[in-house]
Amino acid sequence: MKIGVIGAGAWGTALAQVAAHGARPVRIWARDPAVAEAINTTHANPLYLPNIALSPSIEAVSDPAAMAEMDALLVVTPAQAVGAVLATMPVGSKPLVLCSKGIEAGTRRLVGEVARAIHPGAPIAVLSGPTFAHEVAAGLPTAVTLACEEPDLRKALSARIAAPHFRPYATDDVTGAEIGGAIKNVLAIGCGVVEGAGLGQNARAALIARGFAEMTRFGLARGGRAETLAGLSGLGDLVLTCSSTASRNFSLGVGLGQGRSAAELLADRRTVAEGAFTAPVLRQAAAEAGVDMPVCEAVCRLLDGAAVGEVIGALLARPLKAEGT
Numbered sequence: 045m046k047i048g049v050i051g052a053g054a055w056g057t058a059l060a061q062v063a064a065h066g067a068r069p070v071r072i073w074a075r076d077p078a079v080a081e082a083i084n085t086t087h088a089n090p091l092y093l094p095n096i097a098l099s100p101s102i103e104a105v106s107d108p109a110a111m112a113e114m115d116a117l118l119v120v121t122p123a124q125a126v127g128a129v130l131a132t133m134p135v136g137s138k139p140l141v142l143c144s145k146g147i148e149a150g151t152r153r154l155v156g157e158v159a160r161a162i163h164p165g166a167p168i169a170v171l172s173g174p175t176f177a178h179e180v181a182a183g184l185p186t187a188v189t190l191a192c193e194e195p196d197l198r199k200a201l202s203a204r205i206a207a208p209h210f211r212p213y214a215t216d217d218v219t220g221a222e223i224g225g226a227i228k229n230v231l232a233i234g235c236g237v238v239e240g241a242g243l244g245q246n247a248r249a250a251l252i253a254r255g256f257a258e259m260t261r262f263g264l265a266r267g268g269r270a271e272t273l274a275g276l277s278g279l280g281d282l283v284l285t286c287s288s289t290a291s292r293n294f295s296l297g298v299g300l301g302q303g304r305s306a307a308e309l310l311a312d313r314r315t316v317a318e319g320a321f322t323a324p325v326l327r328q329a330a331a332e333a334g335v336d337m338p339v340c341e342a343v344c345r346l347l348d349g350a351a352v353g354e355v356i357g358a359l360l361a362r363p364l365k366a367e368g369t
């Protein structure tokens with residue numbers, strides 16, 4: 045199976061490195077020709093994945109037509125760009141493995157739903173889990189969820205993507221796998237705020253647990269399964285992203301907690317902090333589904349510029365309730 049990777053940011057490049065394990069050929073599409081040039085000539089992507097020597101069997105291109113020869117495509121652009129990028133790609137009936145984490149603004153569609161609408165003939169899979177790109181690219185042990193409804197394709201993709209340090213766990217719950225990855229980014233911003241404002245470790249653990257309850261409520265309402273939400277793509281990724289300044293979402297939250305504005309913090313970045321885009325869409329989607337998500341709502345308010353003390357105070361002052369609700 046010839047693997048193509050769409051998107052040459054940190055995660056696309058790390059996944060290309062995994063797929064190139066054993067010197068297998070992999071083709072990666074970069075929007076920026078300079079990134080493609082760097083990968084081909086220096087076997088490195090200094091802009092998005094510095095200090096990692098890439099396999100020479102990774103070939104970079106910047107013409108979408110060059111992806112036509114691939115057997116399966118990993119989609120790894122920022123979530124808000126998936127629709128526009130996929131519309132330019134020669135997909136046909138090639139499987140699309142969605143690796144981006146988010147919900148599309150305006151339509152409130154998960155990335156898999158965006159892909160299905162543009163390429164209805166392409167089977168869909170989702171790869172998601174606790175995966176800092178620089179660790180995966182450095183060959184550190186990592187496990188992910190690989191979701192696909194078609195058993196034969198699920199098996200084939202798992203076998204092709206697995207490597208000695210990279211272990212996929214299979215499921216047919218595509219929706220559940222997508223929702224965990226999208227929502228954990230919003231919750232990670234909240235945990236970063238707790239860190240930045242010096243609110244303590246107890247508060248961070250409480251936010252992870254109550255945030256997981258929100259993720260589960262929303263995931264079940266959208267048709268995901270509880271076991272998936274409690275797995276690598278849900279709870280696993282939530283714990284990782286809510287615990288480390290290596291997370292772009294967590295570090296955005298740290299800045300907010302220190303009193304800086306979202307606009308100022310986002311203007312400083314080349315790389316994507318998906319939670320900032322997902323939060324307002326999630327707020328709308330939760331209202332539409334009738335799901336109560338007070339922690340995610342608090343993150344929206346903080347991104348909109350509300351004061352940390354006021355937002356945390358309001359969260360704590362809500363009427364007392366039973367834990368399972």
Ligand SMILES: NC(=O)c1ccc[n+]([C@@H]2O[C@H](COP(=O)([O-])OP(=O)(O)OC[C@H]3O[C@@H](n4cnc5c(N)ncnc54)[C@H](O)[C@@H]3O)[C@@H](O)[C@H]2O)c1
Nearest residue numbers: 052053054055056075120121123125144145176177315316
């Ligand atoms: N970095 C990680 O550790 C990691 C791990 C798992 C999943 N993800 C997810 O993968 C996706 C990509 O993240 P990343 O870390 O590779 O991002 P990144 O910020 O490192 O790189 C983004 C890439 O997308 C390109 N890009 C930006 N805007 C674009 C547009 N409008 N159209 C086309 N291309 C565009 C950039 O040129 C760049 O190549 C995100 O949804 C992220 O949540 C990231």
Ligand SMILES: O=P(O)(O)OC[C@H](O)CO
Nearest residue numbers: 173174175176291292293
């Ligand atoms: O740096 P972040 O916050 O985008 O997180 C990266 C990955 O999604 C972690 O699994």
